[in-house]
Amino acid sequence: MNLKREKATVNASSMADIAFLLLIFFLVSTRIASEKGFAMSLPPKQEQKVEPTPALDRDVLRVSINSENKILIESDRNATISEIKKLVKTHLMNYGKEDNYSQNPQKAVVVLSSQRQTDYNFYIEVLDQIKAGYNDSKADFLTKKMGVKYNAIEIIDFAQQKTLEEKEMYQLLQKEFPVNILEQNNSN
Template identity: 35%
Template sequence: MGYLQKDQVAVNAGSMADIAFLLLIFFLVTTTIVNDKGILMKLPIKNNESVELNQRNVFAILVNSKDEILAKNELIKFDQLKDRTKKFIDNNGANAHLSDSPLKAVVSIRTDRGTTYDTYLKVLDELKLSYNELRAASLGLRLAEYENLDIKNPEEKELLDQARELYPMQISDAEPLESK
C-alpha cells in the first residue's frame, strides 16, 4: 500500500508580528491604570534637631494591639476622641492639664505593631476632623461650609490661611511600639 503524499499547506506568518504589535498598542492605549491613593499629609522638613516640648502641650494618643485608644493614659471610646482632642487644642491655658494654646498643641499618635491599619486611619481622620471643626468655628462657619471653601478663590484662600494660622495641624506620628 502506498501512502499518498498531500501537499503541505504553509501559513504565512509574516504579518503575525505586525498584528501582535498593533494589539499591544491597542491595549496600552485603551487600558486605564488605577492610581492608589495614600494618606494626604504634608511631611515635615528633615531636621536632625530635637525639639523640647512641654508635656502639657502634648496630647499623647496610643492605639494598642486590641485597637483600644488611650488618650493621656486614659482608656477612651472612639466616639470621645474628637471632643477630647478639640478640648485639648482649644484650651488656651484655662486647664493646667491641657495645652497652653492651639499654636503650641501637638497631637502625638503612637501605635502598637498589632494595631490595624483601619483603626489607625479612623483615628487620623478624627484628628483631622477635630482641627477642621475648630477652624470652621473660628471663621464662624459650619463644617460643611468650611470644607467647601475653594483654595483657588483668593478671598476663600485667605480665610483658609487665617484658620490654619489660628489652628495649625501639628500631628506627630511616633514609631510603633514593640509588642510584648
C-alpha cells in the same frame, strides 16, 4: 478526471503586525493600579535652623493605640473612636481654661502612638478623627471670627486655595491652628 487540489494555506505575513498593534492598544488603554495611601502635607523647608520650643506637658495630648486596637488617652484613660474628635477639639479650643488641655491652638500638639500589631485601618480611623477634630475647631474659630457659619468640609476646601478669599482664609487658619500631629510607632 483526476484533479489535484492545492492545499489551502493562510497568509500569516501580517500576523506579527496585528499582534504588535494589539499589544500597543492594550498598553495604552489599560489603567495600571497605583498604590493608595493618605496624603500628608509637610511644612515648607525653613532657611534658618530654628530650635524647637519645648512643649509644656499640658500642651500635649497623647493618644495611644495598643496591639489590641484599644485607644488610651494620656496612657491611662480608655476612649472610643467617637470620643477622639471631641477630645482633640477640647484640647485645641481650651485657651488655658483647664489645666489638662493646651494653652492655645498654636501650642497644642497631638501625639499619636501605636504598636506594631495595631490594625492599619483602625490606625487610619483614629488619625482621621484627630484631623476631624482639627477641622471642626477651625470651623468654630472661623464662625466666631467672621460671624458666618462654616463647617469642616468648607475648611478642607480652603486648602485648595482656588480664590483669593480661600487663600486668605487658609493662611489665617494655618497661623491660628497649625496642625501639630506627631506620629510614633512603638515596636512592642
